[in-house]
Amino acid sequence: MLERWFADGVVPGAVALVAREGQIEAAAVGELDRESPVRIASVGKxxxxxxxxxxxxxxxxALDDPVERWLPELADRRVVRTPGAPVTDTVPAVxxxxxxxxxxxxxxxxxxxDFTLPxxxxxxxxxxxxxxxxxRVAPPDEWTATLAGIPMLHQPGEAWLYNTCSDLQGVLAARAxxxxxxxxxxxxxxxxxxMPDTxxxxxxxxxxxxxxPGPDGTLMVADPPDGQWSTPPPFPSGAGGLVSTLDDVFTFLRMLRSGGRVKDGRRVLSPHAVRLMTTDHLSDRQRADSKLFLAGQGWGYGGSVDVARREPWNVPGRYGWVGGTGTAAHVVRSTGLVTVLLTQREMTxxxxxxxxxxxxxxxAGG
Structure with a gap:
């Protein structure tokens, strides 16, 4: 399969892994191999x-602690009066x-x-x-101060919104x-x-x-080997800044599959934490409003959670996410299936x- 997409010029390279029932199948083509570091983008969420x-x-x-306890810059938030309102028309956060x-x-x-909202x-x-x-992103303290000057789009808890909260998670962990x-x-x-290569x-x-990819499908270099991921960044992005390898990503998913334990049995996450990560927390309305990103599925902590059998691979409880650099990583804890696909072709x-x-x-066996 990978060979065909490579031969057709769709991807200059790809590496993939499927683990099920104690068996691991891996393949690589073109510029990438199993040891290649790859910009994993949102697969790092x-x-x-x-x-x-x-x-x-x-x-x-604690889950119900106000974030302003550690990020006081974000106290006394303002929210735009309606999602379509100008940024100067705000009300206090409830x-x-x-x-x-x-x-x-x-x-x-x-x-x-809706990306047109002011x-x-x-x-x-x-x-x-x-x-x-x-x-090109400011260091964490400066980033947080800038965020403090931007009104929120929705009241807390009201709507699922993509990306920024994952960066906030990283800033919060560092500050705390x-x-x-x-x-x-x-x-x-x-x-x-x-995970030595992450x-x-x-x-x-x-x-x-x-x-x-350009308008005609021709591939252009968006980031060269000595580009933005070749030196430590001023802002380590929890939303999409990591570099990793096929086996490192698999190692992380295997930990989730094992309920928070590493291969030798040591625990790095509690079973309760793993359940929280891999359980959908959205309302029906929030899933419907987020269809552009989630395609009708749910959201746990850091990744989507399948709740509907829309495609052969949509197994209820399937957890993971995709990255805009052409990456994807998922685990189905109920069956033990783990899938990882890494390319370096940006999604459009x-x-x-x-x-x-x-x-x-x-x-999925199809």
């Missing part, structure tokens, strides 16, 4: 959520948003289905939200512990799990290019591209 839940497990954070709101992506900040403009222009650009996000992730997740930048010369919209969908169909 579950990793950030797992870190925050570790801090909840350890009592550093309550502070909490750690739970941020984990559920319902804190009031982020992308809805309150989104400063998220993009001033905060750098959108496709990952790690070297007094440690940089990159150090926290290495100490609490990457080292215990055995971080916010890659060794010089190790990355392949990131490609972007939130809809999974044909290669991704064919890979999922193959993994």
């Amino acid at each position: 579950p990793v950030t959520a797992a870190l925050v839940l570790q801090l909840v497990d350890d009592g550093v954070l 309550r502070p948003f909490t750690v739970r709101d941020v984990l559920e992506s319902r804190a009031g900040y982020g992308f809805p289905a 309150a989104l403009a400063p998220l993009v222009a001033e905060l750098g939200q959108g496709p990952p650009q790690p070297q 512990t007094g440690q940089p996000l990159e150090h926290l992730l290495a100490e609490r997740l990457f080292e215990p799990l055995g 971080g916010f930048h890659a060794p010089p010369g190790s990355l392949s290019p990131l490609y972007r 919209d939130p809809t999974p591209p044909p290669l991704m969908r064919e890979f999922w169909r193959y993994a």
Whole structure:
């Protein structure tokens, strides 16, 4: 399957893994192999959520704590009067948003289905939200101060909104512990799990290019090997800044499949934390309003949760997410299935591209 998409020029390289019933099948083509570091983009969102839940497990954070306790810049929030109102027409937030709101992506900040709403403009222009650009985003304290000047799109808990809450999770974890996000992730997740090739930048010369399809389908280099992921970023993005490898991503998903344990039996997440991550928390209305991103499925902490059998691969409880750099990673805890697909061809919209969908169909046995 991968060979055909490579031969047709759809992807310059791809690497994939399917693990089921004790068997692991992996394949690679073109510029990528099993050891290649890859910009995983939003596939890193579950990793950030797992870190925050570790801090909840350890009592550093509590789910119903107001985030302003650690990020006082975000106290006394203002919300646009209606989603379509100008950013100058605001009302007070009815309550502070909490750690739970941020984990559920319902804190009031982020992308809805309608990208024309006025309150989104400063998220993009001033905060750098959108496709990952790690070297062009301000450091965490400056980023948070900028966010404080942007009104929320919805009241806390009212709507599911994409992306910004995952960055907030990373900023919150760092502020609550007094440690940089990159150090926290290495100490609490990457080292215990055995994910040596995951971080916010890659060794010089190790990355392949990131490609972007033009209007006629021709691939152009969007980020060269010595580009934005080749040096430590000023803002380590919990929403989409990580570089990883096929086996490191598989290792993380295997931990979730095992209920929070690493391969040797040590626990890094409580069973309760894993359940929270992999359970849908959205209302029917919120799922319907988020169809552009979620295609009718739900959202746990850091990733989608399948609730409807719309396609052969949609198994209720299937958890994971896709990245705008052409990446996808999922686990079905009830069956033990784990799937990982890594390319470096940017997606042009939130809809999974044909290669991704064919890979999922193959993994589902179709």
